[in-house]
Amino acid sequence: MAMDGINTILTDLGLTHLMDGFKDNSVGPQEVLTLTDSEFNFLGVSAIGDRARLSQRCRTYLNDCETFIGNFAGERVPSKLLNEDLFSLDGYFSEIKSNPVRLYLYAKTTTIINVSRGDVLSGTKRAFSRKTFRPELGLRVKFSGENGIDDGGPSCKGPVPRFFSRILYDLIAFGSCEPKLDDIVDYQIREQIKEVFRMLVY
Incomplete structure (x- = not known):
């Protein structure tokens, strides 16, 4: 890592x-x-x-790398229990009335894209093509030659917004895609294509 x-x-x-x-x-x-x-x-x-x-x-x-102990739902284990005692396994088990319970080590990482304002697309494509790129994580944009980092877009709370359709993401990152019928957003056009397909098959 x-x-x-x-x-x-x-x-x-x-x-x-x-x-x-x-x-x-x-x-x-x-x-x-x-x-x-x-x-x-x-x-x-x-x-x-x-x-x-x-x-x-x-x-x-x-x-940007954060690790924490949490339950199966990804909720962070509190540092203090409801009775204000510091966290302990026995106290935690007693509080949730379950023993044993599995706890997990979670790691949250923010993906940083390094781009030039004069050629944003190339920098974005390079970042998306990296094997280590994970689109499900938060996104931060670092502009080359500038001190600031733009992290005002995607939020780390809740699901990360999907700014690109799967097809567009594949095209930008890999230069090709395999579109499916369900990728067609327009309902009427999708149904018309289905009808044409049925006519061709039967």
Whole structure:
């Protein structure tokens, strides 16, 4: 997971030629924040600007990763019980009147898309094509050469909004798609096509 994260960051920053060095030395986003100047040089990150951008992206990546203990429904286990006691398994089991109960470790991650304002489509397509891209997660847009990150769109509460149809997403990310009859939004056109299909079959 850590190496997937650093590979994504290096790709977004145009530093893919450094991936092997980071992999060979087991340097992930967490380790980047503690590197010395000589260690940056050893890994091939000699430009001050590249170091600054790399450190900032790693810091953002780590801040966007959140883990928590929750129940099967994904609800976070409270740090305090209803009686104001600190959380304990025995107290929690007693409170929910169930023992044993399965608890799960959840990880929430925000997907960051790095784009240029002059060519948003190419940056978006590159991000969607990454193996690590997960469309079900929250979305943040980082504009190249700008300090701000636009995270005012999709909300992390509830289902993530679907800004692209499945067909459009496949076209942007992979350059092809396999449309199905149910993808036709217009009810009348869909029914007409069904009728034509029935006539051809029978």
